[in-house]
Amino acid sequence: MEKLNMYQVCHINGKEKDKTATAAHVIEAESIADAYTAAMETESGKDFLVYPLATLTDGESVYRLAAYACKQFNKWEMRNNNAVMSVLNRSTWDKEDEQQDAAAAIVATLADDENATMYAAFLAAYNRLAAGRDGLFRKSEVEYTPGAMFCNPFIEREAGATFPALAALIAKATEAAGLTDKQAETLEMYESGTTCAAALDLLEITKRAYYCNLYAAFYKVLAKAAEMDGEAAPTFAAAGIDKADLADALAAYAKRARVKK
Structure with missing residues (x-):
């Protein structure tokens, strides 16, 4: 047991x-x-x-919360294209240092307030990890190296959409599609370019569950977008996607995700 x-x-x-x-x-x-x-x-x-x-009297519990904070922070990094290499290239001792930093922040929070919630302790650990990441990129590099800002791996940038109207419709549909937490996380990782293998580890799910969640998310978002666009589907049509293509895509995603219509 x-x-x-x-x-x-x-x-x-x-x-x-x-x-x-x-x-x-x-x-x-x-x-x-x-x-x-x-x-x-x-x-x-x-x-x-x-x-x-986590409690101050149980060191193992502090490290459990610290490990959880590290994992959530790494998931954030994996969801952001420009931070992906940072988390993938982290050495074993870097990870150990991170967990120690997170544990120290948790202990400090509990020592300052014995009634602190785990939310407060987790947030302190998470913010400590973020501060450490930001410290890796020195201001002097920006000041003395021309173009250094364009090489900063911790800056988030968004690519312009080829079809902005369709991109805006999909974004609205994603928010209104009623995705489960796992479906939303899987879709977010897919959109960020996170590999399936990395996603399986971060989400703690099987490969089969990953693809079922992904295709279910595709189906829900596309179905909601089609509903929001209306019978004539003008936004899809402007992007070169006719109603037959839309119907075929919905049928394929439904089948792959085993959606009951």
Whole structure:
């Protein structure tokens, strides 16, 4: 039987930079996925997050939360094209240093406030990792090296769309398609150029689940985009995609994702 770990459910209030959290309760489970499943039974309809529970009296629990923070930060890097090489080229000792930095931030947060939520501890660790990444790119390089900013791997850039109207429609459809968390994560990684092998490791899913989630996301987004574009599908038509092509694509994605229509 797998060892049970402790996880804290945090209720989330506000959005973006104004987001705050309050500790709800603690769940005992084998994995964070199981903890989320258990939390869904009591927190349905509420905005919440689940984190590994860390305490100053249990060093192993601190490293569990630190490892979780590192993994989430690496997932962010993998989702951004210009940061991909940074995470893939990281050495073993770099990863060990990162986990130590994350653990130190967690300990400092809990030492300052014994009632701090795991959301606050996780955020402190995450921000420490981000600060370390930003420190790798020195301001002196920008100041003394012409064109250095164009080589900065930590700057996010967006490529211009060939068909901006269709790109805007797909973006709106993606938000309104009702994707599950796994479908949204899989689609995001696919769009960022993350390889399937890397995505399997980061998402902790099987190859079959990866492609089922991906094609289900394709189907939902395309179906919503077609619905939003209307019967004549003028936006698709302007991009050279007629209604027959659209219908064929939907049928193919439905079949691959095993969507029941």
